Structures are given as structure tokens and as C-alpha cells.
Amino acid sequence: MQQATLAGGLIGNSAIGALVDQQANVVWACLPRFDADPVFCSLLSPPGREEGEGCFSILLADFAxxxxxxIDHTAVLRTWLHDKHGGCVEVVDFAPRFRLHGRIFHPTMLVRRVRKVAGNPRISIRLKPRFEYGAQSPTITFGSHHIRYVGPESVLRLTTNLSIHAVLEERPMYVHDTLSLILGPDETVQENVEEVARKFLEDTTDYWQDWVRTIFVPVDWQDEVIRAAITLKLNAFDDTGAIIAAMTTSVPEHPDSGRNWDYRYCWLRDAYFVVNALNRLGATTTMERYIAYILNVVAAAGEGQLQPVYGISGEADLVEGKAPALAGYRGMGPVRVGNQAYEQIQHDVYGSAVLAATHMFFDTRLRHRGDENLFRQLEPLGHKALANYNQPDAGIWELRGSKRVHTYSSVLCWAACDRLARIAAKLRLPESENFWREAADRIHADICAHAWNSQRRAFVTFWGGDVLDASLLLMHEFGFLEADDPRFAQTVAAIEGELKHGDFIYRYVERDDFGRPENAFLVCTFWYVYALHALGRIDEAQKCFANLLGCCNELGLLAEDIDPRTHEQWGNFVQTYSMVGLVNCALRLSPPWEQAY
Structure with a gap:
């Protein structure tokens, strides 16, 4: 097996997701949902125990x-494997998603099709799922056309038109006809396997291409934006509306850093950025599902503190532990399951929740419009924001060792009150409008008094402090500062002087619980592009965005972090934050359609 990289592609269907590396190995897939046991986990378990453990591979003899x-405008991935003798096979990977009987059909199923393209290629199939986070091999049973992989709590069934014994024995075979492999729950495939796989491929391809035709794209960077939009949709869990931050856990932010986190959960902050980007593209259904999810989360929290992160079914407890059977990405453990951030206090969550819901009151395309009843459901979030805007928390960067009154959190609390005032005005509720406008103005004045550092001539990370972080670049994005407010330009200039290293903006440069950050958090540089655009520094914004696009892997995907020296990607993959940044920059920098011809 080759060294683990983040160079491959993501397939999925908004129920499950899988990573396929450049040689058609499925190296990561959690079944039966995003946060479940990674039955394919070789991304985090380099060869050592046994070759190919935790992987689903199409192995070409004499590989070259x-x-x-x-496939254009789809989540269907094609890999061509060439041998040393001129032989070639095409591997097509996807998770079915299409409309059936008036609803979306998206089973917990991976489909792989292999066909000969040239020469006389020989392949073997290596299918070795693991269970219990890599700790246990399955018990295997088989029939005439299927193999069952039995784990402690689940069973996977492979149905195929290949020789069952050839698969079990990993015996090489020539590829003559199209070979189909359907891996899913322990259910019988009643029809001809090849016909089912072919039909699923056609319908899934049609679904994605039809979906793409419904979204708005800018004049420039259309392919990049479409790939980002599809990727964001793949990270949205249709069943509940939750949006995960990334498909993976514990890919380190930089080598041997210990900054290995489980991102397979729904951060209210990250999810707001995702639904906001998708809404700008016209993909409104994901946002409506997310609003339903977040209202259920708020209701469950009652009078208690709103958490920064929840499970994809709204679970509150995400107890953090370790998976000792997995060595980690390139052996760089630990592999974490769960995320301690659920215990943290992060006051920006109130603004993130209200901002997401605000669309419901102003976007006339939506099936379910915001009304006074929804407004009254949101008001308790505003009261929480008003009570906590000047209280210490862990902040946007989830610092585990300290609490401060973070400026970003305060600004988001202001945004909660500001948007509630705007919603009340829209609904013609003058008393509520006056209350929330006065609250927002009071918070705004307090932030300006305590978070502005006159010596640094900039807003700073926390009240009364003198250090900077990249989240301050968003003060205009949320409407807290106008673009022509000199304090905004001065803050951007200060960030350039302290956090810009080469072509990238670091989130901060101070030591934290794990030392100094070595790699750049990609979304921060996208935020810098937003700020440059707002300040009218268009040429600089274009150049910076071009550099960021050059950081994408060959399939147009981005992880969380980038090594500023080598441009190698690090951190969990695919990272929704990063893909949102790509979408938003393209929408800002592209010329209007009227200038396209």
C-alpha cells in the first residue's frame, strides 16, 4: 500500500461518505452513517498489521x-489504472442517490464498477473491512453471489458478478466484461447485479447533473464552485439536517502535532457558514433541513447553555476517547473518537444559530417561511447572547487551556441581537424591534470600547488584550463594521503584519495548549480575500484566491490546513470550512453575468 495522502476523492450520498485514493483504494468509510465505525480505516492505519487491512482495493497486476x-458535475468518481504492458481498467465509484417513488433514495451502499479499457489487464479484489475502530476482523460467510462480513454490531454484504472465491482468495483475474461490486447492508439484491449497478450509476449521474443545473454559479471558476457545492452537500446528513465539519477524524493539523480531532459532528458555527454558502448558490433545501435540526437542538437545550457542537442526530454527549487499534495518519496518533469541545462554552453559537435562521424570514424561495412563531423560538437565543456577550469563553479556536472575553464571540452575540431586530422589523413587531435594536447597539458600543486597542490601532482577539487572530477579518462580513470604517482597514493591516506568512494567513501565532501552529488554517486566507475585496483591493484579492485554488488537490478538494512551504494538505478532509471559502471568494470576485459575453 502507498503512503496515506489526501490526494484522492470523496464519494457519498448525504447518508454515507467514503474517501477513494488515487489508486482506487477505499481508504475511509464510516457505515452506516458519518459518525459510525470506520469499516474502511486504512487512512489512519498504515501497513503494519497486515497488508490492506481496513481497505477495499482494486489491485491491478503490474501497476504503472x-x-x-x-464524471462532470457529479459525485461519481472514475479512476483509470494502467499497467506496464499497455493494459488499462476504469474503476467507477459512487454511492447511489436519486429520486425514487417521489423521494430521495440514498442507501448505505457503495457501488464499484470495473471495465477493461485497453490491453489485457488483470485485477484482484482486496476487501478487508475492520470493526470496532480497527480492533476486530469480521467473521466471513458466503453464498453463490455474495459474501457477508459479520462484525459485533453490524453486517456488510458484498453482492457481485465476480467469482466469489476469486474475491475471497484475492486471486488475479482478467477483466473481460464489466465487473460490478455492491457493498451495503445485509440485504439480498433481488435483480441482476450488473443491471442494478448500471441503473444506479445512470440514475445517480442524472441526479447530480440535474441538481447542478438548479444552482447559481458565477461566470468565473464554475467547475471549482460546482465541485465545492457538491462536496458541501455530501457533508449534509439528509436524515436529520445536520452538517458535519469533515468526513474524517484525527488527520493531524501538522506532522506529529497531537492536534488530531474528530470532525464528524455538527458544529453550529461551521454549519452556518455552509448553509449560507449553499443558499447563495440557490441550494436552499439543505438550509431548510438544517434549520429544522437546529431548532430541535435548541428545544432540547431548554434553558441550558447551547453547545458549540452536537452529534448528527442532535446528541449532546460526544465524550472524547481514543482508538488504540489505529496507528493514525502516517502513524501519527492518537486517533480520537468524540470531541471534548462539546463541553466548552463558546458564546458565538447564539449568533451562528440566529444567522442561519434569518434566511427563513427574507428568502421568498423557501418552502417554509419564517413567521412570528419562529421568531419567538429564536428570541431565547438572543437573550442568551445578551447575557453572555461580555463573558469569557473558549473562543472560535476552542482553546482548551484558557478562557477570555473573545471579540469574535462578542461580535456574533451582537449579530444575534442585530438580526432579531431586523426580523422584528420585517414582521412589524415594533416593541421587539426596539428592544433588540437597543440591545445590539449596547453590545456594539461595548465591543468598540473594550476590544479596540488604540496602541495597535486594531481590534484584538480578546477584550483588553494586544494579540490578533484571523477571525477579526470577518467583522465586515457580519456587518459589524462598514468597509469604509477606518478601523476595519487598520485591523486588516495589523493582521497582515502579524499573521501573514508568505501567501497565507495564520489563525494566530501565539503558543497554545499544543505549542505554536506550524501550518496555516486554510479558511483564514479565504477570509483575507473577503476583506481585500471589501476594501477594494481587487487585484490582491484575485492573486491571493488564485494561490488558494492552486492548493486544491487534483480533484478540486481541500483539507483543513496547508503547509505554507510545500503546499501539502493536512488536517481533516474534506473540510467544509475550506470549501465554503472557495465558494464565497468566487462569488465575490467573479464579474456579473452581464459582462460574460
Missing amino acids: HAEQQY
Whole structure:
């Protein structure tokens, strides 16, 4: 097996997701949902125990090289494997998603199809799922056309038109006809396997291409934006409306850093950025589902503190532990399951929740419009924001060792009150409008008095402090500062002087619980592009955005972090934060359609 990288592609159907590397190995897939047991986990378990453990591979004899790309405007991935003798096979990977009987059909199923392209290629199939986070091998049973992989709590069934014994024995075979492999729950595939796989492929391809035709794209960077939009949709869990931060856990932010976190959960902050970007593209259904999710979360919290992160079914307890059977990405453990951030206090969550719901009151395209009843459901979030805007918390960067009154959190509390005032005005509720406008103005004045550092001539990370962080670049984005407010330009200039290293903006440069950050958090540089655009520094914004696009892997995907020296990607993958940044920058920097012709 090759060294683990973040160079492959993501397939999925908004119920499950899988990572396929450049040689058509499924190296990561959690079944039966995003946060479940990673039955394919070789991304985090380099070869050592046994070759290919935790992987689903199509192995080409005498392999020479590979190519990979998506079918245009879909989540269907094609990999061409070439051998040393001129032989070639095409591997097509996808998770079915299409409309059936008036609703979306998205089973917990991966489909792989292999066909000969040239020569006389020989392949073997290596299917070795693991259970209990890599700790246990399955018990295997089989029938005439299927193999069952039995774990402690679940069973996977492979149905195929290949020789069952060839799969079990990993015996090489020539590829003559199209070979189909359907891996899913322990259910019988009643029809011809090849016909089912072919039909699922056609319908899934049609679904994604039809979906893409419904979204708005800018004049420039259309392919990049479409790939980002599809990727964001793949990270949205249809069943509940939750949006996960990334498909993976414990890919370190930089080598041997210990900054290994489980991102397979729904951060209210990250999810707001995702639904906001998708809404700008016209993909409104994801936002409506998320609003339903967050209202259920708020109701469950009652009078208690709103958490920064929840499970994809709204679970509150995400107890953090370790998976000792997995060595980690390139052996760089630990592999964490759960996330301690659920215990943290992060006051920006109130603004994130209200901002997401605000669309419901102003976007006339939505099926369910915001009304006074929804407004009254949101008001308790505003009261929480008003009570906590000047209280210490862990902040946007989830510091585990200290609490401060973070400026970003305060600004988001202001945003909660500001948007409630705007919603009340829209609904013609003058008493509520006056209350929330006065509250927002009071918070605004307090932030300006305590978070502005006159010596640094900039807003700073926490009240009364003198250090900077990249979240301050968003003060205009949320409407807290106008673009022509000199304090905004001065803050951006200060960030350039302290946090800009080469072509990238660091989130901060101070030591934290794990030392100094070595790699750049990609979304921060996207935020810098937003700020440059707002300040009218368009040429600089264009150049910076071009550099960021050059950081994408060959399939147009981004992880969380980037090594500013080598441009190698690090951190959990695919990272929704980063893909949102790409979408928002393209929408800002592209010329209007009227200038396209």
C-alpha cells in the first residue's frame, strides 16, 4: 500500500461518505452513517498489521500509474489504472442517490464498477473491512453471489458478478466484461447485479447533473464552485439536517502535532457558514433541513447553555476517547473518537444559530417561511447572547487551556441581537424591534470600547488584550463594521503584519495548549480575500484566491490546513470550512453575468 495522502476523492450520498485514493483504494468509510465505525480505516492505519487491512482495493497486476477525475458535475468518481504492458481498467465509484417513488433514495451502499479499457489487464479484489475502530476482523460467510462480513454490531454484504472465491482468495483475474461490486447492508439484491449497478450509476449521474443545473454559479471558476457545492452537500446528513465539519477524524493539523480531532459532528458555527454558502448558490433545501435540526437542538437545550457542537442526530454527549487499534495518519496518533469541545462554552453559537435562521424570514424561495412563531423560538437565543456577550469563553479556536472575553464571540452575540431586530422589523413587531435594536447597539458600543486597542490601532482577539487572530477579518462580513470604517482597514493591516506568512494567513501565532501552529488554517486566507475585496483591493484579492485554488488537490478538494512551504494538505478532509471559502471568494470576485459575453 502507498503512503496515506489526501490526494484522492470523496464519494457519498448525504447518508454515507467514503474517501477513494488515487489508486482506487477505499481508504475511509464510516457505515452506516458519518459518525459510525470506520469499516474502511486504512487512512489512519498504515501497513503494519497486515497488508490492506481496513481497505477495499482494486489491485491491478503490474501497476504503472493512475489517473482520476469525477464524471462532470457529479459525485461519481472514475479512476483509470494502467499497467506496464499497455493494459488499462476504469474503476467507477459512487454511492447511489436519486429520486425514487417521489423521494430521495440514498442507501448505505457503495457501488464499484470495473471495465477493461485497453490491453489485457488483470485485477484482484482486496476487501478487508475492520470493526470496532480497527480492533476486530469480521467473521466471513458466503453464498453463490455474495459474501457477508459479520462484525459485533453490524453486517456488510458484498453482492457481485465476480467469482466469489476469486474475491475471497484475492486471486488475479482478467477483466473481460464489466465487473460490478455492491457493498451495503445485509440485504439480498433481488435483480441482476450488473443491471442494478448500471441503473444506479445512470440514475445517480442524472441526479447530480440535474441538481447542478438548479444552482447559481458565477461566470468565473464554475467547475471549482460546482465541485465545492457538491462536496458541501455530501457533508449534509439528509436524515436529520445536520452538517458535519469533515468526513474524517484525527488527520493531524501538522506532522506529529497531537492536534488530531474528530470532525464528524455538527458544529453550529461551521454549519452556518455552509448553509449560507449553499443558499447563495440557490441550494436552499439543505438550509431548510438544517434549520429544522437546529431548532430541535435548541428545544432540547431548554434553558441550558447551547453547545458549540452536537452529534448528527442532535446528541449532546460526544465524550472524547481514543482508538488504540489505529496507528493514525502516517502513524501519527492518537486517533480520537468524540470531541471534548462539546463541553466548552463558546458564546458565538447564539449568533451562528440566529444567522442561519434569518434566511427563513427574507428568502421568498423557501418552502417554509419564517413567521412570528419562529421568531419567538429564536428570541431565547438572543437573550442568551445578551447575557453572555461580555463573558469569557473558549473562543472560535476552542482553546482548551484558557478562557477570555473573545471579540469574535462578542461580535456574533451582537449579530444575534442585530438580526432579531431586523426580523422584528420585517414582521412589524415594533416593541421587539426596539428592544433588540437597543440591545445590539449596547453590545456594539461595548465591543468598540473594550476590544479596540488604540496602541495597535486594531481590534484584538480578546477584550483588553494586544494579540490578533484571523477571525477579526470577518467583522465586515457580519456587518459589524462598514468597509469604509477606518478601523476595519487598520485591523486588516495589523493582521497582515502579524499573521501573514508568505501567501497565507495564520489563525494566530501565539503558543497554545499544543505549542505554536506550524501550518496555516486554510479558511483564514479565504477570509483575507473577503476583506481585500471589501476594501477594494481587487487585484490582491484575485492573486491571493488564485494561490488558494492552486492548493486544491487534483480533484478540486481541500483539507483543513496547508503547509505554507510545500503546499501539502493536512488536517481533516474534506473540510467544509475550506470549501465554503472557495465558494464565497468566487462569488465575490467573479464579474456579473452581464459582462460574460
